[in-house]
Amino acid sequence: MNPELKLVAARQGGVFSRAQAMAVGYTPEQIRERLTGGRWERIRHGQYAERADLSALDAWEQHIVRHRRAVHAAMNSMRPGSAVVSHHSALVLQGIPVWQVDLAEVQLTRTSGRGEVKAGVRHHQGRLSPADTTRVDGLTTTTIARAVVESAARTSFEAAVVSADAALRRPEVSAEDFRRLLAVTECWPGSPAIRSVLAFAVPLAESAGESRLRVLMRNEGLPPPVLQAAFNDAAGFVGRVDFYFPDHNTVVEFDGLKKYADGSREALIREKLREDRLRALGLEVVRVTWADLLQPARTATHIRQAFDRARRTRLAG
Structure with a gap:
């Protein structure tokens, strides 16, 4: 890969756009040749990455790698500042275990526009305070604690506990974070589920299986x-x-x-x-x-x- 494009991709989770490839000198024919030849792969429309050999990883880890790329591709397609990575996609980016979630669907929260599902991306609507967001891999995402409660409102109790237990093992997550979010989410449709999950979660369960x-x-x-x-x-x-x-x-x-x-x-x-x-x-x-x-x-x-x-x-x- 062109060294200049390699640097661009490295800042974006390995993903780059068609426009970015052309900006550093690739022609449409060269892009098409690399895609048909298998050197590059299409992550979503207009978003590509070098093909990666994932055969050494187990099936679940392969899904996680693909989801990370899909998140970067989705965000690279958005107008800067118009969306934040959220829900289980934010958990995946921050290394929190997830279970029984649809990794084929990227989760974003829009700071403008309306909620919808489009091209493998679920766009949520929501207000986010500065305390609710952080930066991970060059992307703005909801914090671990916020992503846990977002997911708890939409997933099963069991799936939410897997992530909530893991979140409490992380030093940057505190019980006070969850207490604040309990108040923030009090009127959410999934607030009873959030309360149940956070009341049950503990930091002493050391794996998703536990x-x-x-x-x-x-x-x-x-x-x-x-x-x-x-x-x-x-x-x-x-x-x-x-x-x-x-x-x-x-x-x-x-x-x-x-x-x-x-x-x-x-x-x-x-x-x-x-x-x-x-x-x-x-x-x-x-x-x-x-x-x-x-x-x-x-x-x-x-x-x-x-x-x-x-x-x-x-x-x-």
Whole structure:
């Protein structure tokens, strides 16, 4: 790529417009040749990028990369200052996990004009104060806290909790940010959903899987667990566990399996020894995987069965 165009694209998330390419010397024929030859790809009408090899990424990460490019392409098509990246698109740009959202649709909030869905972009209408916006990758976006409440008003409770839990783990997000936004959004159509999500969100859920498991437990009527409880035995520190039910002597661990992805025998042995030490403390240990989240009633039954085993062990002792 022309070095001048490469610099332009680098400032815009890898995206550049047809007009920008022509401004640095490309002819319409050269642009067409690069598109048909596969060296460039069309992100949206009049917006392009160098073709990227995403084969090393898993499917979800590929969707995230494509969504980032689509956001930059949409904003590069807008009149400067007329729109702000918002909702789940703002969360993606700022590295906050999202789940069960339509990444094929870019979310913008218009500072002028009207709300509509057009060419893969959903344009919202809304008033934004200076406290509600920030700059990310050269774009103006709503802040993490604002994007969380925007999304909570439109997505499922579970999807919103995934992002809200992650947001609270970020040092730039405070409980005061959410308290202010509760007042701002009091009259929004989705305000009851926002209040429920923010009341439930915690910073101690350390992954999207743990957040979804928290929601599963709530929906299935399990008692609230203690998160990230630490355990010690005579040999010292055993470890922190994802969920602990102190009244039932039961530990629940969300097993995303990534820590075993390298097939390391040492990692498997360490985890087995850790679990043995927890059981030696009189604890029942339940492991939950991504697949288990798709069967909430069965997963809740497994946890309750662990409660029963712990109770019988306690009575027998």
